[in-house]
Amino acid sequence: MPAAPTHHRSLALGLLLGCLPALACAGQASPQRMSTATVTATVDGLSLSDIAWLRRDGFGLDSATLAHYRQLGRTRFLDEQLAGGDDTLPPQVAAQIQAFPVVNTPLPALWADFQSHNKQFKDTPAGPAKDAAKTAIQQYRRDLYQQAAQAELLHAVYGSNQLKEQLVWFWLNHFSVYADKGPVRVFAADYEEKVIRPHALGKFKDLVMATLQSPAMLVFLDNVHNVKDKTNENYARELMELHTLGVGSGYTQADVQQLMRVLTGSGLLPPNQARRRGGFMWIRPMPLRNAFPAARNGFFVFNPDKHDFGDKDFLGQTIKGSGYAEIEQAVDLIVRQPACAHFVSQRLAEYFIDDQPSPALVDAMAHTFQRTDGDIAAVLRTMLLSKEAAAVGGHKFKDPTRFLVSAMRLTYDGQPVPNAVPLVNWLRQMGEPLYGRITPDGWPLDSASWTGSGQMSKRFDFARVIGSGRNRLFVDDNGSADAANDPPPGAPDLQGSALYRDAIAPQLSDATRKALSQARSPMEWNTFLLSSPDFNYR
Numbered sequence: 001m002p003a004a005p006t007h008h009r010s011l012a013l014g015l016l017l018g019c020l021p022a023l024a025c026a027g028q029a030s031p032q033r034m035s036t037a038t039v040t041a042t043v044d045g046l047s048l049s050d051i052a053w054l055r056r057d058g059f060g061l062d063s064a065t066l067a068h069y070r071q072l073g074r075t076r077f078l079d080e081q082l083a084g085g086d087d088t089l090p091p092q093v094a095a096q097i098q099a100f101p102v103v104n105t106p107l108p109a110l111w112a113d114f115q116s117h118n119k120q121f122k123d124t125p126a127g128p129a130k131d132a133a134k135t136a137i138q139q140y141r142r143d144l145y146q147q148a149a150q151a152e153l154l155h156a157v158y159g160s161n162q163l164k165e166q167l168v169w170f171w172l173n174h175f176s177v178y179a180d181k182g183p184v185r186v187f188a189a190d191y192e193e194k195v196i197r198p199h200a201l202g203k204f205k206d207l208v209m210a211t212l213q214s215p216a217m218l219v220f221l222d223n224v225h226n227v228k229d230k231t232n233e234n235y236a237r238e239l240m241e242l243h244t245l246g247v248g249s250g251y252t253q254a255d256v257q258q259l260m261r262v263l264t265g266s267g268l269l270p271p272n273q274a275r276r277r278g279g280f281m282w283i284r285p286m287p288l289r290n291a292f293p294a295a296r297n298g299f300f301v302f303n304p305d306k307h308d309f310g311d312k313d314f315l316g317q318t319i320k321g322s323g324y325a326e327i328e329q330a331v332d333l334i335v336r337q338p339a340c341a342h343f344v345s346q347r348l349a350e351y352f353i354d355d356q357p358s359p360a361l362v363d364a365m366a367h368t369f370q371r372t373d374g375d376i377a378a379v380l381r382t383m384l385l386s387k388e389a390a391a392v393g394g395h396k397f398k399d400p401t402r403f404l405v406s407a408m409r410l411t412y413d414g415q416p417v418p419n420a421v422p423l424v425n426w427l428r429q430m431g432e433p434l435y436g437r438i439t440p441d442g443w444p445l446d447s448a449s450w451t452g453s454g455q456m457s458k459r460f461d462f463a464r465v466i467g468s469g470r471n472r473l474f475v476d477d478n479g480s481a482d483a484a485n486d487p488p489p490g491a492p493d494l495q496g497s498a499l500y501r502d503a504i505a506p507q508l509s510d511a512t513r514k515a516l517s518q519a520r521s522p523m524e525w526n527t528f529l530l531s532s533p534d535f536n537y538r
Contacts, residue, residue, distance in 0.1 A: 058162025060406025148188035176442035179435035204374035213300035236260035249339035265307030341369035397447035400430035467526025
């Protein structure tokens with residue numbers, strides 16, 4: 001990408017780096033915003049509190065969101081989102097996602113094709129043919145990953161229910177899987193679309209069970225290798241430590257080992273036996289040494305021949321050996337622990353509200369969690385109707401995904417882009433690739449993890465690329481302009497847009513206004529805005 005003029009790069013970077021001192025002192029406010037006397041001021045019916053709330057509720061603002069919020073008001077707008085039904089996409093974007101083979105190919109066929117490619121590479125003799133086969137399989141694997149990542153990013157940018165889109169990303173990160181491990185990349189798109197998305201606003205127990213049965217999770221955390229007399233405790237440990245209870249919640253290593261025994265026999269069917277059918281099935285293949293049936297759900301299979309049927313002492317309760325029912329009983333015990341309610345509420349509040357959310361808010365959310373049997377929508381309603389959710393001048397710094405998606409939503413304001421590959425690449429270069437966290441803890445949620453000088457420099461570069469309008473978002477793989485989606489003529493006119501006037505301008509600091517006044521072109525103006533602390537905080 002062409003280099004930015006040195007003076008203006010220094011100015012924008014200086015503006016962005018100016019936010020770092022505030023992050024160095026936990027609990028201090030972000031760089032100076034408008035005075036508190038202006039908090040109740042309105043612009044076309046929107047107060048600064050409304051804008052602050054919407055910036056927490058969704059990835060980023062666009063004109064359609066503002067119009068819908070004005071029409072419904074905060075509570076009705078929120079309740080409509082929490083109902084979860086309307087997460088539609090523009091028709092062109094929906095068709096774009098549906099055209100990806102990782103989305104439109106039945107999962108058994110996709111996995112069988114993956115295995116076929118691997119076998120073909122393995123069977124190719126050494127020499128030039130092997131080198132060519134290596135290049136081909138690397139490209140094949142890269143395409144699988146890029147399609148899955150594009151699908152999720154397109155949902156994030158264009159999804160009409162922005163609260164749900166944030167939740168989908170949050171749960172993908174909370175129940176993190178790593179695409180480069182074995183066949184996980186084959187299952188990544190299905191994991192987002194069929195496992196996380198349908199359960200993002202439902203009961204937490206159902207979400208845990210869905211991830212437990214997903215091939216992506218079973219492979220990533222090795223439960224496919226957890227069988228009687230040859231156990232593996234990776235998934236049992238992370239299920240408790242990272243997914244549900246958290247460190248220091250009172251469970252013991254003995255509990256981990258007992259949960260590992262509960263999970264023995266939970267694995268995957270081979271591709272030729274799996275079918276793309278919804279719903280849960282009991283099956284009784286022959287021969288079976290046990291009186292308990294096997295259970296199957298898509299690729300997931302519970303095989304009683306590989307299960308430890310001994311009784312387990314888990315979290316102070318005895319779980320009788322009963323096959324698959326043990327798993328449901330164990331998960332029920334976990335999610336009913338007060339520690340689970342608090343841990344999940346804490347993580348949600350850290351992501352949506354603040355690095356250090358108030359104990360009172362987390363306690364209120366945890367109380368709702370327990371009262372509603374882990375109803376995620378109810379917990380979010382408690383959080384988003386709190387005073388903290390509408391507070392002006394928050395100091396939560398955007399992680400790379402939030403920065404990228406919000407920049408796209410503001411700059412292109414609903415205009416579909418036919419090529420989402422650059423989004424995947426930009427996110428990777430900013431250090432937060434989808435399905436790219438090697439360790440199972442997911443990407444960090446705290447602001448300080450994303451404020452290094454290297455991150456700031458990258459953020460400036462991509463603010464310029466997005467704000468210039470000169471990028472590959474509007475060209476096909478061959479570099480030709482897409483006839484159905486002409487790129488905007490030059491840099492998008494953010495400064496003249498109603499979206500900027502109503503939702504961005506009212507909350508800009510004096511420092512940002514001064515920097516914007518020194519821009520020499522629309523491209524530089526856009527770059528300075530997207531690089532500013534005001535845009536990078538939420």
